Structures are given as C-alpha cells and as structure tokens.
Amino acid sequence: MPLKGRDILSLKELTAEEVFTILDTAERFKNERRRSILNKPLTDKTVALIFEKPSTRTRISFEVAIKELGGNSITLHSSEMQLSRGESVEDTARVLSRYVDAAVLRVASHKDLVRFADAASIPVINGLSDLYHPCQILADLQTIRERKGSLTNLKIAWVGDGDNNVANTLIVACAKLALKLTLACPKPYQPKKEILKEVAAANIVVTENPIEAVSDADVVMTDTFISMGKESERNQRLRVFLPKYQVNERLMAQAKRDAIFMHCLPAHRGEEVTDSVIDGRWSVVWEEAENRLHTQKAILYHLLTNGK
Numbered sequence: 342m343p344l345k346g347r348d349i350l351s352l353k354e355l356t357a358e359e360v361f362t363i364l365d366t367a368e369r370f371k372n373e374r375r376r377s378i379l380n381k382p383l384t385d386k387t388v389a390l391i392f393e394k395p396s397t398r399t400r401i402s403f404e405v406a407i408k409e410l411g412g413n414s415i416t417l418h419s420s421e422m423q424l425s426r427g428e429s430v431e432d433t434a435r436v437l438s439r440y441v442d443a444a445v446l447r448v449a450s451h452k453d454l455v456r457f458a459d460a461a462s463i464p465v466i467n468g469l470s471d472l473y474h475p476c477q478i479l480a481d482l483q484t485i486r487e488r489k490g491s492l493t494n495l496k497i498a499w500v501g502d503g504d505n506n507v508a509n510t511l512i513v514a515c516a517k518l519a520l521k522l523t524l525a526c527p528k529p530y531q532p533k534k535e536i537l538k539e540v541a542a543a544n545i546v547v548t549e550n551p552i553e554a555v556s557d558a559d560v561v562m563t564d565t566f567i568s569m570g571k572e573s574e575r576n577q578r579l580r581v582f583l584p585k586y587q588v589n590e591r592l593m594a595q596a597k598r599d600a601i602f603m604h605c606l607p608a609h610r611g612e613e614v615t616d617s618v619i620d621g622r623w624s625v626v627w628e629e630a631e632n633r634l635h636t637q638k639a640i641l642y643h644l645l646t647n648g649k
C-alpha cells in the first residue's frame with residue numbers, strides 16, 4: 342500500500358519496510374541539505390501544526406522542514422482555536438481537511454488524535470500524544486543507523502520511565518524491526534501490559550535493574566522522569582527514580598565501549614542524566630535532534646507526494 346494519504350499516529354501502522362523507506366529518504370534529504378540541494382516537492386502544499394502542549398524541536402523542525410520542501414505551514418496553539426470553546430475535534434478535522442494538505446497534532450490525549458484522524462480526509466501525523474511519539478523514534482532510528490552502520494544485532498537499553506510516549510513507541514519500533522530492547526524501570530513505571538501484549542515480542546525484556554539493561558548495550562536511552570502532564574507527581578516520581586535510574590558515568594561504564602547515549606530532549610540535567618553523560622563522549626543527542634528535521638521531511642514527502 343502506498344504511503345501517500347496515510348496517517349502516522351503510533352508507528353504501528355507502518356511495516357518494517359515502510360520504516361526503512363522513510364529512513365532512506367531521510368538520509369537522502371540529509372545528504373542533499375549538506376550539499377545545499379533543496380528540492381521543493383511540497384510546492385503549493387500547506388500543513389497545519391496544532392499544539393496543545395509546549396514544543397521546541399517538533400514545532401521548529403516541522404516548520405523548517407515544510408519551508409525547505411517548498412510548502413507552507415500554519416502553526417496554532419489549540420487555545421487560539423474554537424476547540425478551546427468547545428468545537429468538536431471531529432468538526433475541526435473536517436474543516437481543516439478543506440483548507441490544508443496535512444495536519445500535525447500534539448495532543449494531551451491520544452484518543453483525541455484518533456478521533457481527529459478518523460474524521461479528517463487528510464494525512465494526520467502525531468507530533469506527540471500521551472501514548473506515542475512516532476516522529477521522535479523515526480529520528481532515533483536514523484541516528485542509531487548512522488552511528489552503528491545498520492539496525493541489526495544491536496542491544497538497546499532504556500533506563501527510567503518505561504510508561505511514557507517515547508518508551509511506548511520505542512517498544513513498537515523494536516518489535517517491528519526485531520531489535521533487542523531491555524527496559525529498566527521501577528515497578529510503578531514499567532511499560533503497560535497491553536503495550537507489551539500487543540507487540541508480543543520476545544526481544545523486549547523488562548527489568549528493575551539498570552545494570553542488567555545497560556550491560557553490553559550498544560545504545561543507552563532515557564527520557565524525563567516527569568513527562569508533560571505529570572508535573573503534579575514530580576516529588577513522588579523523583580523519590581522512586583533517583584538515584585537508581587539516573588544515567589551517569591558509572592552506569593555508562595557497563596555498556597559497550599562504543600555505546601551511544603540518546604535522549605529525545607528536553608533533558609533535565611541532574612535528574613535522568615548527568616552533565617558528564619549528556620555532554621560526554623557517548624552523547625549523540627544533538628545529531629538526534631537534527632535528525633527530527635530529516636525524518637519529518639521524509640514523512641511529509643511520502644504522505645503528501647507520489648514519491649516512492
């Protein structure tokens with residue numbers, strides 16, 4: 342099935358082959374940009390970017406991606422829209438479908454994203470929900486492939502909150518691509534049974550022991566302990582996660598010598614990661630952030646054009 346016209350809400354909707362198609366296109370866009378070659382496949386296309394939560398990377402990288410591909414973007418916070426006064430998600434989706442060629446949404450509730458996508462007749466892209474962050478994980482896969490040469494025979498370790506949008510999407514991606522993933526998370530913040538059951542992959546292991554997860558890992562990943570919307574749980578979460586689940590030099594020493602450290606950002610230095618790791622020899626976080634631009638260009642290109 343062609344990618345044109347489809348939605349990307351969780352990564353579950355893509356086959357492994359489609360993931361690689363997007364990564365290959367992202368790599369091409371990255372190489373072309375380095376050589377100042379900017380084709381304009383989105384000429385005359387408009388993309389709406391709607392945010393219910395703050396964003397630095399997603400918003401700016403999408404706006405730049407759309408501009409560099411020759412398209413137009415319209416960015417709105419949902420509080421500026423009639424949505425905030427009770428217009429339904431479905432009616433908003435129907436109206437937007439008459440104006441723009443695609444919509445990127447950052448929502449508090451994944452259910453609202455699914456309602457929007459069901460009512461819309463244009464491609465809908467998840468710019469982060471409480472459950473999934475597919476654009477992030479596509480950029481992460483591009484980063485791992487660049488640094489490790491391929492996406493085979495790798496052990497990925499996730500340390501910290503295993504019950505958030507980024508962890509959930511990583512689980513989906515690792516199951517799809519048969520990547521070995523070990524998540525070290527305290528009991529209350531382990532991945533939801535339904536998520537693990539849905540992917541039913543033997544290559545996904547959950548432990549409470551960060552050393553076990555990181556031992557011989559090629560990639561060590563973490564994320565904030567307090568995702569957007571969980572601020573009221575801050576003290577309780579920090580008590581559970583710290584100090585055991587902090588990625589520091591001692592923990593990184595358990596990984597392979599050439600292991601890389603990844604973080605979707607924003608980082609909370611001194612909480613889930615120390616300065617010495619995020620600024621140290623393992624860290625690829627700036628490349629990872631840059632790759633948001635290239636993978637999102639690839640997503641837009643495939644969802645909006647006939648490019649194969």
Ligand code: CP
Binds near residue numbers: 397607
């Ligand atoms: N990683 C990420 O999605 O960052 P923003 O919240 O800044 O968009």
Ligand code: NVA
Binds near residue numbers: 507565567569
């Ligand atoms: N898990 C984090 C990701 C931020 C990009 C959050 O939802 O806040």
